[in-house]
Amino acid sequence: MKKMNIPLMGTLLLLSIVVCPVLYFTVGPALDASQLAALKILGIVAACSAAFCFIVGELTGNNSQMDKLWSILPIAYTWIIAAQGGMKVRLVAMAVLATLWGIRLTFNFARKGAYRLKFWEGEEDYRWAVVRSGPAFKKRWAWALFDLFFISIYQNALVLMTTFPALVSMSSDAPFGWVDGIAACLMGCFIIWETVADEQQWAFQTKKWKMLKEGRKLEELPSPYNLGFNTTGLWGRSRHPNYFAEQSIWASFYIFSIGAGTGILNWSIIGALLLIVLFQGSSALGEEISGGKYPGYEAYCRSVPRFIPGKKYVVES
Numbered sequence: 001m002k003k004m005n006i007p008l009m010g011t012l013l014l015l016s017i018v019v020c021p022v023l024y025f026t027v028g029p030a031l032d033a034s035q036l037a038a039l040k041i042l043g044i045v046a047a048c049s050a051a052f053c054f055i056v057g058e059l060t061g062n063n064s065q066m067d068k069l070w071s072i073l074p075i076a077y078t079w080i081i082a083a084q085g086g087m088k089v090r091l092v093a094m095a096v097l098a099t100l101w102g103i104r105l106t107f108n109f110a111r112k113g114a115y116r117l118k119f120w121e122g123e124e125d126y127r128w129a130v131v132r133s134g135p136a137f138k139k140r141w142a143w144a145l146f147d148l149f150f151i152s153i154y155q156n157a158l159v160l161m162t163t164f165p166a167l168v169s170m171s172s173d174a175p176f177g178w179v180d181g182i183a184a185c186l187m188g189c190f191i192i193w194e195t196v197a198d199e200q201q202w203a204f205q206t207k208k209w210k211m212l213k214e215g216r217k218l219e220e221l222p223s224p225y226n227l228g229f230n231t232t233g234l235w236g237r238s239r240h241p242n243y244f245a246e247q248s249i250w251a252s253f254y255i256f257s258i259g260a261g262t263g264i265l266n267w268s269i270i271g272a273l274l275l276i277v278l279f280q281g282s283s284a285l286g287e288e289i290s291g292g293k294y295p296g297y298e299a300y301c302r303s304v305p306r307f308i309p310g311k312k313y314v315v316e317s
Helices: 006-027 033-060 065-070 073-084 089-110 126-132 140-162 164-169 178-213 241-259 267-293 297-303
Strands: none
Touching (some): 033 065, 033 140, 065 089, 073 164, 089 241, 140 267, 164 267
């Protein structure tokens, strides 16, 4: 498997961060007083979340604190914006869709054991352990800096920025129109797509692990479970159909800002763009791990597109 290019990903992330203020000052729209007041509230929530994620993550060694909040914060952000904006139809529609997205994603993460009554516990995303074990983080302070700036601060900022289309739409007097209808339909369809993908993955992994726990070896399992990774349903046409849907959801969310009359291009697109960059790195890391575990994964990668669905996968003989 091709190793993830960490310096390249860092450069892309840095460039993405620079793009945000450039877009704001060049294509607008400028925020008015009410939007700035709402942004201040959102910023306080995001800062508190970042502090929580860093402190709890460092004290417990569980760096999935932000993972637990990822699906919850956009719900809070969009409803704060809707309330500050007078509960206009467009803002309420955006908040409702963000809520549906968040409930579904929270449920999917919860059934993997992520949440506990002791809120600082729960199942940690397996990828963090892999990243921590890398040569770049042999020194404890190096990981602490990564935890602070990337996991806690950057990811909290990114989640906040994905909701910026609602913020720029807040002061719009444009009625809910056909562009908003398209955005709502697309976002709804991609939420369904992501739900189906996650259900297919859950069903596959649950059955695979049930057979493995019965004492059977991976190569002894019936096809396609003997591969170790899912190639059924949407996963036979895209290596990451859930990631494809997730990126598309927030790209669709951006379309609402166009319906609000802010123009085809405005600075609130930065959240969707940053999310796309993040998933390039996240998917590359996941594939590096899978490639090291499953002999047939490289052939799968050669045959199936990473995100956008393509031809159905056929197991190489």
